[in-house]
Amino acid sequence: MFQLQALCKEAEPQSFREVQIIKLTNGSVVAASVAEYSYLNNETQIQFINNELHGVLTDILNTTSNLDKISQAFNNSSVTLDQITFPPPEINNITNLEPYxxxxxxxxxxxxxxxxxxxxxxxxxxxxxxxxxxxxxxxxxxxxxxxxxxxxxxxxxxxxxxxxxxxGPGFYGALFGSLAGVLLLLIVIVIAIYAKKKYTGVWKRSNSFNRRLPAFEEDFFDFTDSAYHNLGMKDPYLSEAFRPHLGNVDNQLQVKTGHPDLLDINP
Structure with a gap:
């Protein structure tokens, strides 16, 4: 029994389940046994049991060395393999396992x-x-x-x-950060434009003042004779006490000579 079970399992170890002796006949011992194999959830093994297991198991049981092992179980009696039969397969392919x-x-x-x-x-x-x-x-x-x-x-x-x-919170952080950056940039641009305009206005007024200053100096601070003459004024820095006016001098004066050191002028 154990020898036969080991040989049947050797044919297909994964799907083998058991061997049962179902009948013994007197005289020459005739043992009818059933080896049970199960269909596994594998298309390859299903096809092996249906198409190849019969031949593999037959070859194993017909091997002389394996028959000798069975013979030892029956007191070294001669053992031969009569036949191996397989019932029609219940499962033909993997889809037939769906009910299970x-x-x-x-x-x-x-x-x-x-x-x-x-x-x-x-x-x-x-x-x-x-x-x-x-x-x-x-x-x-x-x-x-x-x-x-x-x-x-x-x-x-x-x-x-x-x-x-x-x-997410990161989106709003990036959004407000970008808006703050744009606002800061606008403020800088506005300040730059305002400073530029202010500087340009100061520069223009400075140039205008510089252009008026020479004329002012020339018109109002020129104390030359020509300036006073043009204004109809007398030069206060030139005293007429030191300018002889010949128009008031009598050119008919008589000069008496007597003392050379004295000049007697009679108006």
Whole structure:
């Protein structure tokens, strides 16, 4: 029994379950046994059991060394393999296993075939747009799909499926900072324009004053003879006491000579 079980398991270790002796006949010992294999959730193994297991198991049981092992179990009696029969397959491919697949133990999970296997897949995989591409979708086997919404200092998404949007605090900080910068720049420009206009006005008045000053000096501070003459004034710095007016001198005066040192003038 144990020898036969080991040989049957060698044919397909993963799907082998057990060997049962169902009948013994007296005389030459005839043992009818049944080896049970299960269909696994794998398309490759299903095809192997249906199409290849018969030949592999036959080759193993017909090997002389393996028959000797069975013979030892029957007191070294001669053992031969009579026949191996396989019933018609109950499962032809992976899709025939669908009635046996159950995902009810997982919230919002669906059974689908992936890479030749039945799998219970969460809603995040069957509906990639569940979080509206604004968050990470996580499958909770008890609660179902959960969205972890994206957040940053500028943008924030929220809601059960990240369907809502609001500005982050960083956005308003950047906005008001930019407005403050623009306002400061405008103030600097206005001050620069005002200072330039003021400087230009002072420069023009200075030039006008400088242009008037020479004329003023020439007209009002020229104390030369010509200036007083032009104004109809007498020069106060020139005393007429030292200017002889020949018009008042009698040119008929008689000069008496007597004393050479005296000049007698009679008007």
């Amino acid at each position: 697949v159950n995902c009810s133990g997982f919230a919002n999970y669906t059974a689908i075939v992936t890479n030749g296997r039945w799998q219970c897949v969460g809603h995040c995989k069957t509906n990639p747009n569940y979080c509206n591409q604004h968050g990470e979708c996580l499958n909770d086997i008890r609660k179902g799909p959960i969205c972890r919404c994206f957040e940053s200092s500028l943008h924030q998404y929220y809601g059960p499926q990240c369907e809502f949007y609001r500005r």
